[in-house]
Amino acid sequence: MSGQAGIAKQSIIEAAIELFTTKGFKGTTIRDIAGRARLNSANISYYFQGKQGLLEACLVSFFEPYLSLLEKENKKVAWEDPEICFHRAIRKILVFQSDHHLLTRFVWREITIDSQISREIISSYLMKERYYFKELTSAVIGEHHSALPVSMIIIQLKGMLSTPFLNSHYISEVWGMHPKEPYFIEKYYESIIDWLQEALKVQKSDMHADRPPAPAIKTV
Amino acid sequence: MSGQAGIAKQSIIEAAIELFTTKGFKGTTIRDIAGRARLNSANISYYFQGKQGLLEACLVSFFEPYLSLLEKENKKVAWEDPEICFHRAIRKILVFQSDHHLLTRFVWREITIDSQISREIISSYLMKERYYFKELTSAVIGEHHSALPVSMIIIQLKGMLSTPFLNSHYISEVWGMHPKEPYFIEKYYESIIDWLQEALKVQKSDMHADRPPAPAIKTV
Amino acid sequence: MSGQAGIAKQSIIEAAIELFTTKGFKGTTIRDIAGRARLNSANISYYFQGKQGLLEACLVSFFEPYLSLLEKENKKVAWEDPEICFHRAIRKILVFQSDHHLLTRFVWREITIDSQISREIISSYLMKERYYFKELTSAVIGEHHSALPVSMIIIQLKGMLSTPFLNSHYISEVWGMHPKEPYFIEKYYESIIDWLQEALKVQKSDMHADRPPAPAIKTV
């Protein structure tokens, strides 16, 4: 019984992720979802207490394993080389996102909309994510100064991790392959590590000594 | 008359950008927009031939100056140092996006939704963007090989340029400032240049000779 | 088995009466009822062949004992003082309605709605009620004329008998007690009898000889 219902719930979530991703949350009707899941639309309200509940279920199905993954790597720092842990965390995140590339695109896009998402839920998830990134970074650089300030590293890292999934069309055009393909993930992982090693490099002197001055442009 | 109408059109676009950004395109009603612009909602259909037309007007108001900017820097490569041009282009893009941070967030988010946007328009804009980025990159590295493949550079650059605007909440939390503030833009510009210089470095030998092997993780 | 089922049926009816009374028939869902009766909602369709059947069961549970009561008093007229019988009938009706004050409120309200009730059932019940009232009245006044025409007596009596239950909030406010309380029923019974005795008084001459003329008001 609960097994039967579980299958229905799962098929609804899968249909929802696909449609939410391609058409947006607001652009998807529960009839669309029900049609794709080959169920009656009333079941969505029945199982998830409404469209909003379904959205939250989708978000949870992304954030729970995502943060659990980050937490796990964070704990290993205590007895393993922090840099190895950090690299492995990045790799696992890429693989996880690749395995759930639709959901990933949907989540990182939809949280940029103020409404329609219970901000409290999202805020707490993002706070945890930031915390884990910061801890991993700190563990690597220790007492030293890195080439980039920690806050900048975190922001850029976050951008790098989500970019392929938010710009999948772009990547298809440039690479002729979908961002979920293992080969792309592998290459992309390598390029992030390259950047990260450079960014985390311990500094001895003034960090921007030999950079040419920025061209002057006036802000409006 | 056309002056009066021009003012009305402009105030509609401004209201639309604000609301589209915070509530999403589908989540915004034309009555919301009309209310904020202090106009009757029938005017929107009147001026823009419907909500869809308003959306396209917003996109055009972003992409036209954005691509014009890129094109201009691209032309200068003929008689100026390509690297200077590239850096200046990056700087101008950041400043432009900062000046129109709401619109920027809206555009880079909304184009990840398949529906509701005339794909032809978007595709051609993005194709041009890619072309300019590729030309600038090629102009810098010339015949040589860079540390990163050109396609990877372009993807990461694109991610870096949009990340602060797509994750403005995140940046507020980490930096205690909004991504539109000049100080942030300045620092962020510097960090992109650092990364770009590293990425464009001309290679003599195998690029990944001394990187530790990636930890093995099986993809599902 | 039928004992078990009987208990279930009874608990459903009790829950239904309570909810139908406070929320109306249409305003009550069978899940509400099932929830209150601590049963699965499918049982209601099972036991009563649908919500409509449950409604009819409720109506029957009111009208059967109500009319049986009236019939009984009507029969006694053959060998007892008709006036005593009439008074006793009124008393019993008040007590019966007091004992089932929720059901009473529900029934007298719901039959004023044309739809949703099998009119035939209701009509035949009300016809019987009218018949008994008329017989009782006739038995008391015999060949004579009463102060009020019989038809008027019946209508006002009907109004008086149902008023306290249809206006229970009103009575709570005025009396500080619920219309189901014995003290109120007692006083109310007395006032009806006072009115009835006056109304049934045998007339010798023109019945309205000394009433002041009604103030003239034009009907729209």
Added chain:
Amino acid sequence: MSGQAGIAKQSIIEAAIELFTTKGFKGTTIRDIAGRARLNSANISYYFQGKQGLLEACLVSFFEPYLSLLEKENKKVAWEDPEICFHRAIRKILVFQSDHHLLTRFVWREITIDSQISREIISSYLMKERYYFKELTSAVIGEHHSALPVSMIIIQLKGMLSTPFLNSHYISEVWGMHPKEPYFIEKYYESIIDWLQEALKVQKSDMHADRPPAPAIKTV
């Protein structure tokens, strides 16, 4: 313009009253109403902010003139014979209810349902009604005791005034005429006055001296 809209609003209210009365509030769909008013159903939300708003408009359209009528007669007590005022008030109420017999049936029925009506609105209207009835009664009996306690007079009066409209089918059967017909209203008015004069009769001794004892019936 506002004239046009006024006509639409009025036709909606008229259709609503008719349908609410015969089918109940919950049993009436806004499409029913819109269909009868020959308008699109969206107009109802447009004009009345939803079905609930339409309900409230109907209630207000009953209670405002009803209470205004009562208030007016109440004021006249200062310089006219209170009994005349009371009788005239009763007459006007009957005429008003007769002129709006559907609305009357609907209102006096629907307020017996707890839900779906903003209780605060109703409560304040009923409180005023009670107050006016009490004032009129007190003005007539002055310092003396009436045959019936004031609270009992008010409750019975209320019942008498609403009974014909709540039991219109009943009256049709008994009288062969509809309760809205002037002849019925006239006769009914007379019978109320008869009862009222008896009830308000000033008492000299114990009021129930010669009434036969009530037959004993045990309450369950």
Added chain:
DNA sequence: GATGAATGAGCATTCATTCAT
């Protein structure tokens, strides 16, 4: 006999759009 899953019809409501003025 009793239950939870599943359904389809129907609900109030929203919304972009049209149109007469």
Added chain:
DNA sequence: AATGAATGAATGCTCATTCAT
């Protein structure tokens, strides 16, 4: 040019009912 009234399609949701277990 500009507006308020009016519309119809579509949406999320509710609910009585059915059915397999």
